Amino acid sequence: MPEVAGRSPGVHVLSVPPDGRAIRVDRFVTDLTGLSRSHVQKLISAGLLTAGERTLRANSMTEPGTSLRLEIPEPAPATPIAQPEIAVSVVHEDDDLLIIDKPSGLVVHPAPGHDSGTLVNALLGRAGPEGFGGIAGVRRPGIVHRLDRDTSGLLMVARTDLAQQSLMAQLKARRIKKTYVALVHGSVGAAVGRIEAPIGRDPRHRTRMAVVPDGRPATTGYRVTERFAGWTLLELDLVTGRTHQIRVHLDAIGHPVAGDRVYGTGTSSRGPDGLDRLFLHAWRLELTSPSTGELIRATAPLPPELEQVLATLRVEPR
Numbered sequence: 001m002p003e004v005a006g007r008s009p010g011v012h013v014l015s016v017p018p019d020g021r022a023i024r025v026d027r028f029v030t031d032l033t034g035l036s037r038s039h040v041q042k043l044i045s046a047g048l049l050t051a052g053e054r055t056l057r058a059n060s061m062t063e064p065g066t067s068l069r070l071e072i073p074e075p076a077p078a079t080p081i082a083q084p085e086i087a088v089s090v091v092h093e094d095d096d097l098l099i100i101d102k103p104s105g106l107v108v109h110p111a112p113g114h115d116s117g118t119l120v121n122a123l124l125g126r127a128g129p130e131g132f133g134g135i136a137g138v139r140r141p142g143i144v145h146r147l148d149r150d151t152s153g154l155l156m157v158a159r160t161d162l163a164q165q166s167l168m169a170q171l172k173a174r175r176i177k178k179t180y181v182a183l184v185h186g187s188v189g190a191a192v193g194r195i196e197a198p199i200g201r202d203p204r205h206r207t208r209m210a211v212v213p214d215g216r217p218a219t220t221g222y223r224v225t226e227r228f229a230g231w232t233l234l235e236l237d238l239v240t241g242r243t244h245q246i247r248v249h250l251d252a253i254g255h256p257v258a259g260d261r262v263y264g265t266g267t268s269s270r271g272p273d274g275l276d277r278l279f280l281h282a283w284r285l286e287l288t289s290p291s292t293g294e295l296i297r298a299t300a301p302l303p304p305e306l307e308q309v310l311a312t313l314r315v316e317p318r
Contacts, residue, residue, distance in 0.1 A: 009074045018065035025049065026058040029070060043072065047207035055205055079138050080110050084125030086117065091154065092298045096163035096290045098123075098142075100155045101300040104277045108146040108155065110139050123157060132157060133164030144168055145241060150259075153180070153282025154300050158290075166290035171241065177286040178238040180246060181225075181302060183279035183309070184255040185268035188224055188232040195220045195249040199242040208262060209244045211252045218242045220249045228313040231258065231272060246280060258309075275309050 014032055026044060030037045041058045043049060048071040049056045056068070086106075092099035100119065102108070107118045120141060123132060132142030142157040144167045156176075158164035170176045200215030202208040219239035226233040232255065236246055247263050250256055256264035258271035258279040271279060285298045302310075 009072045012070045012072065014068040014070055016062045016064055016066050016068065020062070020064050022061040022063065024058065025056050025060045025062055025068065028062050029068070033070070035072075043070065045201075047205075048072070055207060057203070074115070080118070080120050080124060081116055082124035082128065083116060083121040086119075086122035086125060088119070088122045088126055091300055092296065094289070094291075095159065097159055097167065098157045099285060099296075099298045100157060102147055102152060102155050102282075103303070104150050104152040107149045109143055119155070132159055133161045135161050135164050145171060147282060148244065148247075148278070148280075150278035151280045151282065152300075152303055152306075154178075154285045154298055155282070156285065156287070163290040167287065170287060174239060175288065177284070178241075178282060179284040180236045180238060181281045181283050182234050182236055182246060182250065183258040183271070183306075184232050184234055184250050185258060185264065186230065186232065186255050187227065188222075188234065188255055191224045193222050195222070195253060197249060197252055199245060199248050209242070209248050211248060216240075216242055218245050218249065220246055226310075229316055230267070231313060233310070247278075272309055272313055274312055275305075277305065279306055279309065281306060 012033075014029060016028065026037060026040050029035070029040045029049065033040070044056060044058045047055050050069045051063070051066055089101040090098055091101050102119060107114045109120045110116070110118050120139070120143065123141065134141060136143050142159060142164060144156045144158055144164060147153060147155055156167055158167055167176070196217075196219050197211040198213065198215030199209050199218045200212040202210035203212065217240065221237040221239060223235045224232055225235055238245060244263070247257055247260055251260070251263040256268040258264075258268060259275045259277055261269050281300070281302055283300055283302065287296050288294070289296055
């Protein structure tokens with residue numbers, strides 16, 4: 001059976017006939033490639049279908065005579081490979097869980113474009129698949145929650161199914177306290193504040209999140225801890241756990257996180273001199289032990305590169 005056009009991994013240019021009628025792009029791509037519609041929609045949601053510089057949505061309509069660019073990633077292995085060479089910094093360890101201090105730049109679990117070199121690959125290299133809870137599937141052993149690739153700090157990993165169930169239930173009930181540190185652009189007026197704004201997929205840029213009326217409820221509390229010329233250091237309590245929540249909420253109030261190349265613009269996207277990453281760090285976790293019921297507190301100090309940025313700001317005129 002001949003391969004259907006545009007079905008193999010790689011970048012494919014799909015030409016819309018000049019005399020064709022406008023139809024939804026997910027249907028057009030499905031008909032042309034032979035891929036399932038659900039698979040096509042996942043590719044589109046990942047931002048892998050574009051027209052020129054514009055990222056398309058599944059319900060975008062084709063325009064006769066134009067070309068679409070579709071990227072199909074290589075299929076991921078069913079089971080992630082073990083990579084013991086990836087270092088893992090463990091802050092807390094017991095029979096139920098590990099608490100990891102994840103560095104910036106490390107992806108948590110395999111996904112399209114990141115089939116190896118993730119925290120999961122490192123964990124499998126440390127203990128093998130039998131060493132972690134399996135209720136989230138073989139590609140996410142022990143994973144209870146995640147951090148963005150560019151965010152550093154504390155992440156829980158369950159060692160058993162029972163621990164994973166307990167931690168996921170605690171998260172759902174909002175009984176786990178997660179506190180972050182962020183440097184943001186501008187001077188935040190109120191010393192203490194609370195941001196309550198629903199978050200959902202950005203209707204104009206499907207690879208981003210945004211504050212949207214029909215989004216999921218989201219709440220972030222913050223406290224100013226230090227002020228600099230043009231920047232403010234905050235502690236943030238993540239009440240809910242939506243994708244990119246802190247970054248979206250802070251951008252929505254006009255104070256994007258320093259070094260945020262997705263949600264920031266101009267100076268904020270670059271950050272202060274010397275910053276080459278997102279200034280967002282998950283520095284404290286408080287949770288209940290799944291086995292004993294005792295309170296577990298864990299902290300991770302700011303990485304040296306973030307401390308250096310603050311040291312530089314402290315000697316500059318305010």
